[in-house]
Amino acid sequence: MNYNQNNKIAQITSQTLIIGVDIAKFKHVARAQDFRGMEFGAPLYFENTKDSFIGFLAWIEQLKSQHNMDKAIVGMEPTGHYWLNLAHFLKDEKIKFVVVNPMHVKKTKELDDNSPTKNDVKDARVIAQLVKDGRYAEPNVPQGVYAELRVARKIRDLLSVDLQAVQGQVHNWLDRYFPEFLTVFKDWEGKAAIQLLKLNLLPHELVNHNEEEILAHLRKAVKRAVGLSKIRELKRVASTSIGIRKGSQMAKLELRTLLDKYELICEKFEELEGNIEELLERIPGVKQMLAITGIGKDTVAGFFSEVGDLAYYSHPRQIIKLAGLSLKENTSGKHKGLTKITKRGRKTLRALLFRVAMPLVAKNPAFKALHEYFITRRNNPLKKMQSLIAICNKLIRILFTIGKKQCEFSEERMLQDIPHMAELPKVA
Numbered sequence: 001m002n003y004n005q006n007n008k009i010a011q012i013t014s015q016t017l018i019i020g021v022d023i024a025k026f027k028h029v030a031r032a033q034d035f036r037g038m039e040f041g042a043p044l045y046f047e048n049t050k051d052s053f054i055g056f057l058a059w060i061e062q063l064k065s066q067h068n069m070d071k072a073i074v075g076m077e078p079t080g081h082y083w084l085n086l087a088h089f090l091k092d093e094k095i096k097f098v099v100v101n102p103m104h105v106k107k108t109k110e111l112d113d114n115s116p117t118k119n120d121v122k123d124a125r126v127i128a129q130l131v132k133d134g135r136y137a138e139p140n141v142p143q144g145v146y147a148e149l150r151v152a153r154k155i156r157d158l159l160s161v162d163l164q165a166v167q168g169q170v171h172n173w174l175d176r177y178f179p180e181f182l183t184v185f186k187d188w189e190g191k192a193a194i195q196l197l198k199l200n201l202l203p204h205e206l207v208n209h210n211e212e213e214i215l216a217h218l219r220k221a222v223k224r225a226v227g228l229s230k231i232r233e234l235k236r237v238a239s240t241s242i243g244i245r246k247g248s249q250m251a252k253l254e255l256r257t258l259l260d261k262y263e264l265i266c267e268k269f270e271e272l273e274g275n276i277e278e279l280l281e282r283i284p285g286v287k288q289m290l291a292i293t294g295i296g297k298d299t300v301a302g303f304f305s306e307v308g309d310l311a312y313y314s315h316p317r318q319i320i321k322l323a324g325l326s327l328k329e330n331t332s333g334k335h336k337g338l339t340k341i342t343k344r345g346r347k348t349l350r351a352l353l354f355r356v357a358m359p360l361v362a363k364n365p366a367f368k369a370l371h372e373y374f375i376t377r378r379n380n381p382l383k384k385m386q387s388l389i390a391i392c393n394k395l396i397r398i399l400f401t402i403g404k405k406q407c408e409f410s411e412e413r414m415l416q417d418i419p420h421m422a423e424l425p426k427v428a
Helices: 005-010 050-066 084-092 102-108 120-132 144-177 191-197 211-218 228-239 248-280 286-290 297-307 316-322 347-363 365-376 384-405 411-416
Strands: 016-022 027-033 039-047 071-076 096-099
Touching: 016 050, 016 120, 027 050, 027 120, 039 050, 039 120, 050 071, 050 084, 071 084, 071 120, 084 096, 102 120, 144 248, 144 297, 191 211, 191 248, 211 228, 248 297, 286 297, 286 384, 297 316, 297 347, 316 384, 347 365, 347 384, 365 384, 365 411
Parallel strands: 016 071, 071 096
Antiparallel strands: 016 027, 027 039
16 A cells, blocks of 8 residues: 555556546446546446446557557545445456545535536546546455455354344343243353253243153253253243243244254354464464464454455555554644544454454553553553554554564563663563
8 A cells, every 4th residue: 555645646647547437336437537637538337247347448448549548547436345346357457446535536526616516427537636636545455365354254244243133032032931041041052051942842831841851852962060950940930930921832933943043153153263264374474473462363364354465565554544543633833632543444453453452451461561651651641542552553563574574473572672661671
């Protein structure tokens, strides 16, 4: 990611055909111009299909030939997920593409005609103008193992949502039909509790069920820990249950359905975790990252699914900016406002780093010492939240270095590299 404005502008020469594309679900609009902003021809409308994409490329090549240009750059807004198909197509065809901030498009659309009018044709021209001025970013579209990892993390997030929904639905069922169940079992997700629920009996039916038959059914899942005493306790509370008895047949069907969904989601979780582990083994530096106290596979997988290949980056500041953790200030004359993080970029990455910063500060001696220094130093002491943000930035730099060099992490080295921390006693 190149954030240097001069370098971006330098990539736009008199031999560059600039294309602005307004992305939509079904039909896109493209407009072409040169480095001075002179527009070429009428807008091109093309659909979100392969044939239309091929026609779009032919249109680009025709304009390049007509105006004696040797390269093209395509700019677009990252509108939802609709831009990804075109982006991958252009990448495969070796056509350079960049993205512009939708907020920038909204704020600059009045510069040419002094009108707040918005339409697809106008937006395509505004996008091309922003690219001409170097106001774009080069997106990191993950490839290979990193693309697989990003999809795997998306599946994991979807499964997590489904699991939480099913867990809540089972609790809802128990509250309605057997509220006393959780007075005997603290957690219905334990093997014994689930096996008893699979009996698919309402409280008034469980009371009349043979204890030995219940125990035999229970032993299919657990061999110890739960015996006749637990079963008798469950039958006792069932005998005085206030659970609903009406609609019992459909209530039992509901429970079977929920338990089947729960077990299916758990099976998919296990399968997915195995796939994620295999993917992580193919990424350089992961082994060294996992050796850091407080860093787990979930953290590393989430980091690479958001960041992609570290070879794409030249400095950890680029990842810090990607996570929205770079600082912004609001000053004017003698007024100096508060310094805050921008929160621009991938919020999932920012949330992941913040979640891991807290256990790092609690479990890792080096990070704990660094956090203690930040909040207690004489000059400019940080608040706890500010310190955690600083820890997140430090973690990015560490993961970046390990990923680039495949070196081991040293807690002592981390503190010694910071001059004002050098005098602190060595961490355990």
